[in-house]
Amino acid sequence: MEDVMRITPLGSGQEVGRSCHLLQFRDMTIMLDIGIHPGYEGINGLPFLDQVEPDQIDVLLVTHFHLDHAASLPYLTERTTFKGRIFMTHPTKAVTRLLLGDYLRLLQMRNSKTEDVLYTEADLQACMDKVELIDYHTTVTVGGLSFHALNAGHVLGACMYFLDIGGRSLLYTGDYSMEDDRHLMAAELPGRKPDVLMCESTYGVQVHASRAEREARFTGTVERVVSRGGRCLIPVFALGRAQELLLILDEYWQANPQLQNIPIWYASKLASRALRVYQTYANMMNARIRQQMDVSNPFSFKFIQNLKSIDVNNFSDSGPSVVFASPGMLQSGVSRQLFDRWASDPKNGVLIAGYAVEHTLAKEIMNQPKEVVTLEGRRQPLNCLVDYVSFSAHVDFVQNRSFITQVDPKHIILVHGQKDEMGRLKSALLLQYRKLPENKRPTITMPPNLQTVSLKFARRRSAKVMGSLAMTGSDPPEGEEVQGVLVTHNFTTKIVKPNDLALYTPLRTGSISSKLHVPFAGSIETLRLFITEMFAGVSEDKVEQDGKLCTRFSLHQNKVMLLLGKSDGVAIVEWEASPAGDVIADALIALIMHAQSSPASIRLTSKPCRHPRAGKDEKGDAPSRKKSRTNHETLSENRLRMIKDTLLDQFNNVEAVYEGNMATYEIKTDTGLDSDVVHEEEPLTCTAKVRFEDSNGGAAEISVECVDKKLASNVQECLRNFARSLAPLQT
Numbered sequence: 001m002e003d004v005m006r007i008t009p010l011g012s013g014q015e016v017g018r019s020c021h022l023l024q025f026r027d028m029t030i031m032l033d034i035g036i037h038p039g040y041e042g043i044n045g046l047p048f049l050d051q052v053e054p055d056q057i058d059v060l061l062v063t064h065f066h067l068d069h070a071a072s073l074p075y076l077t078e079r080t081t082f083k084g085r086i087f088m089t090h091p092t093k094a095v096t097r098l099l100l101g102d103y104l105r106l107l108q109m110r111n112s113k114t115e116d117v118l119y120t121e122a123d124l125q126a127c128m129d130k131v132e133l134i135d136y137h138t139t140v141t142v143g144g145l146s147f148h149a150l151n152a153g154h155v156l157g158a159c160m161y162f163l164d165i166g167g168r169s170l171l172y173t174g175d176y177s178m179e180d181d182r183h184l185m186a187a188e189l190p191g192r193k194p195d196v197l198m199c200e201s202t203y204g205v206q207v208h209a210s211r212a213e214r215e216a217r218f219t220g221t222v223e224r225v226v227s228r229g230g231r232c233l234i235p236v237f238a239l240g241r242a243q244e245l246l247l248i249l250d251e252y253w254q255a256n257p258q259l260q261n262i263p264i265w266y267a268s269k270l271a272s273r274a275l276r277v278y279q280t281y282a283n284m285m286n287a288r289i290r291q292q293m294d295v296s297n298p299f300s301f302k303f304i305q306n307l308k309s310i311d312v313n314n315f316s317d318s319g320p321s322v323v324f325a326s327p328g329m330l331q332s333g334v335s336r337q338l339f340d341r342w343a344s345d346p347k348n349g350v351l352i353a354g355y356a357v358e359h360t361l362a363k364e365i366m367n368q369p370k371e372v373v374t375l376e377g378r379r380q381p382l383n384c385l386v387d388y389v390s391f392s393a394h395v396d397f398v399q400n401r402s403f404i405t406q407v408d409p410k411h412i413i414l415v416h417g418q419k420d421e422m423g424r425l426k427s428a429l430l431l432q433y434r435k436l437p438e439n440k441r442p443t444i445t446m447p448p449n450l451q452t453v454s455l456k457f458a459r460r461r462s463a464k465v466m467g468s469l470a471m472t473g474s475d476p477p478e479g480e481e482v483q484g485v486l487v488t489h490n491f492t493t494k495i496v497k498p499n500d501l502a503l504y505t506p507l508r509t510g511s512i513s514s515k516l517h518v519p520f521a522g523s524i525e526t527l528r529l530f531i532t533e534m535f536a537g538v539s540e541d542k543v544e545q546d547g548k549l550c551t552r553f554s555l556h557q558n559k560v561m562l563l564l565g566k567s568d569g570v571a572i573v574e575w576e577a578s579p580a581g582d583v584i585a586d587a588l589i590a591l592i593m594h595a596q597s598s599p600a601s602i603r604l605t606s607k608p609c610r611h612p613r614a615g616k617d618e619k620g621d622a623p624s625r626k627k628s629r630t631n632h633e634t635l636s637e638n639r640l641r642m643i644k645d646t647l648l649d650q651f652n653n654v655e656a657v658y659e660g661n662m663a664t665y666e667i668k669t670d671t672g673l674d675s676d677v678v679h680e681e682e683p684l685t686c687t688a689k690v691r692f693e694d695s696n697g698g699a700a701e702i703s704v705e706c707v708d709k710k711l712a713s714n715v716q717e718c719l720r721n722f723a724r725s726l727a728p729l730q731t
């Protein structure tokens with residue numbers, strides 16, 4: 001049997017932006033990330049949510065706070081039928097709340113069309129209340145899914161998710177970085193191999209310059225611009241890489257006193273609140289920052305001032321300055337206003353420090369166009385310096401390849417990258433895997449949005465033997481059979497003893513005790529005869545209940561009990577409900593009612609039926625029959641006499657000798673079956689012996705002797721069937 005895992009990008013399939021993937025496996029639907037595309041307006045920036053049934057999603061896992069991974073969250077929770085559980089790390093939740101509030105104000109400021117405002121402040125608050133928090137490395141279980149978060153580097157709180165579901169596993173990297181930088185540690189490798197790796201491919205086969213080189217270029221460009229009296233604009237995401245760049249620049253100013261009179265502004269309303277968040281979660285950052293925190297606060301910068309007022313028109317920019325402003329892609333807001341104001345002056349500079357998303361102004365100016373269009377729609381020349389240094393904290397090709405090789409999955413799915421970059425990465429990986437034998441090579445796919453990748457897995461059919469069943473003290477021999485209850489829960493199967501169910505499964509065992517009062521006014525002797533004749537293994541004892549001496553019969557390993565004498569005229573039947581117990585109790589109750597309603601039956605049962613052809617035998621036996629009625633003939637004795645009657649039915653001449661549980665029958669007949677052994681005038685004699693094992697007429701031992709073998713075997717068969725049909729029920 002095969003299980004099919006379906007993975008469908010609803011966004012960031014062959015693109016960067018609106019990360020959102022649907023994972024369907026073994027009746028569970030999991031969504032990974034829920035971003036917006038910063039290059040598109042309003043509803044067009046959403047992932048393709050109209051292609052799914054939001055109410056079918058069980059769990060949503062958000063990797064980090066960047067808008068392209070988290071910004072559609074309030075839309076999903078408040079404007080669709082989504083009702084699943086949502087998880088993210090503590091810092092991701094804290095920063096997402098801040099960022100989305102800011103993003104919302106930006107949308108409202110700019111918009112114009114109300115349908116492009118995807119959610120309100122109230123929606124955002126309601127949405128954040130639904131978010132559940134997870135810690136790194138702590139396994140969370142939801143139905144058949146269990147998952148844990150691993151450090152992804154990238155930005156504060158960013159994580160990868162390692163998912164286990166139905167015996168298969170998947171690692172989703174989100175965005176990740178492999179460099180230990182000023183404030184974050186590098187991503188970590190999972191502890192074991194996943195079946196599937198969903199991996200970002202932002203930089204394709206590009207290789208980053210060394211960190212020192214990039215830092216030198218960054219600080220060098222900033223210094224060049226401000227030294228010639230220009231203003232340097234650094235558009236940044238409100239949070240995330242900005243912190244890293246601020247740390248770099250503050251350090252550089254510290255080391256270069258000649259720059260210290262040039263102001264660095266961090267134009268963000270969020271800045272101070274954001275820094276508070278960062279300080280709160282400093283313990284999640286790398287050891288270096290944690291050590292510094294012990295000495296002084298690395299986030300209380302010496303040379304960077306927070307520009308709280310975003311009123312760009314009143315902002316005095318007479319001399320050289322450095323301004324960090326959001327948004328990072330220059331779509332609108334403060335960074336765009338400053339850009340519009342500064343772009344035509346060749347003294348000024350714009351430094352793009354992160355990954356520039358397609359369809360945004362940041363991406364557009366990297367191609368050095370002669371003219372740009374302002375937010376008001378005016379055309380103006382682009383004369384200022386435009387430079388690009390990557391601090392975007394995504395892995396480059398070398399790091400990505402090394403990570404993928406170490407993770408060693410069976411299937412690789414590339415997401416979060418432009419189609420061309422992704423294609424080059426895929427080819428490079430395929431080339432590398434050519435060295436492996438064909439059956440060892442992982443599959444590599446790069447699905448566009450809405451194209452489902454179906455991965456087939458053989459269903460693992462195994463069950464764990466647990467509890468006392470497993471405590472054999474040694475390895476079980478091959479082929480040994482195991483008996484227990486098979487329980488399948490959350491895609492795992494166990495075999496346990498019924499007694500262990502409560503310990504090893506969510507099932508609880510219970511027993512139902514039934515008690516029935518049956519009217520009974522007959523004698524105990526009568527009932528005893530009925531019961532012992534019907535059932536084998538009946539034990540009888542006396543117990544005291546409520547000051548009365550009662551008679552108790554126990555059947556079916558004491559699981560069915562009959563109590564007589566507790567209250568007058570009532571027999572109490574108690575039993576533990578089970579298929580066998582119910583049947584036995586039923587039969588017992590019928591028997592009690594029978595014994596009660598027809599007292600005549602007892603006489604009939606204890607007296608063998610009279611046979612009209614019995615002749616003189618009947619007279620001979622008469623005294624003993626009479627005796628049996630008065631002296632409680634045992635069941636075995638009774639049956640031995642019934643056997644004689646049966647034999648008399650067939651052979652006119654039968655003599656019987658009784659000795660306790662045993663009888664010898666001498667049968668005389670003139671009709672032999674094997675014709676050659678019959679002599680005329682000389683009747684054939686057949687001797688049969690029957691012995692019951694006890695006085696209750698249990699199993700019978702039968703032997704028959706006769707020269708006519710056919711007759712002997714017929715008599716033997718007849719007696720055996722007779723004894724068997726009279727035997728009491730084994731309970």
Ligand SMILES: [Zn+2]
Pocket residue numbers: 064066069154175
């Ligand atoms: Zn990111």
Ligand SMILES: [Zn+2]
Pocket residue numbers: 017019066068069175416
């Ligand atoms: Zn991203």
